[in-house]
Amino acid sequence: MAKFITFEGVDGAGKSTHLNWFADTLRARGIDLLVTREPGGTPLGEKLREILLHEPMHAETEALLMFAARREHLAQVIKPALERGTWVISDRFTDASFAYQGGGRGVVVEKLEQLERWVQEDLQPDLTLLFDIPVEVARERLTKNVALTNVALDKFEQEKSDFFNKVRNAYLARAQKNPARFAIIHAEKSPGEVKASLEKIVTSV
């Protein structure tokens, strides 16, 4: 059966680079898969992403828009793919809403759980790779990246360390609640070491 795999972590954890390698490794095994992202993944979702990453708004508005984009993503992309046997790898999914809107912004967890049930029913990722990293290390990486690429930081990336510590802790709490679904990657290690732990995971999926 087609699998649904998600990649998560605070900004600057380095998940996107590793995601591409992970997807290529599965494709080389002959697996039909698509890579997508949240917020985004559909034309409407990408418009919402622009708004979410740049416009200031109430924390609950942010949560609702994240789940609205997710509803569309599930209907247009994720569910049809899984039904036809195509694997799906998503760069972020619902755990990010619990981490950023719940942990970071303080949206009540029960409200997020209601949205999760409404939007997903019983669909959950088969596997979630959480790139966990001390917040100071992630901040350093983000700053270096800005210097190298000249790309400005978005609304979330501009948040302070305190916000990211809350995001990180909320991610770890989600992982603790769902140990069978989560694999925690120690993302402060060297790229080679991170890849070695991913190699183990990719052969077991």
Ligand code: TYD
């Ligand atoms: P990110 O995935 O880090 O993309 P890039 O690597 O291009 O910067 O950016 C998405 C941002 O959206 C990230 O800061 C986390 C945030 N986010 C939420 O706050 N809640 C959510 O539910 C999702 C999916 C993302």
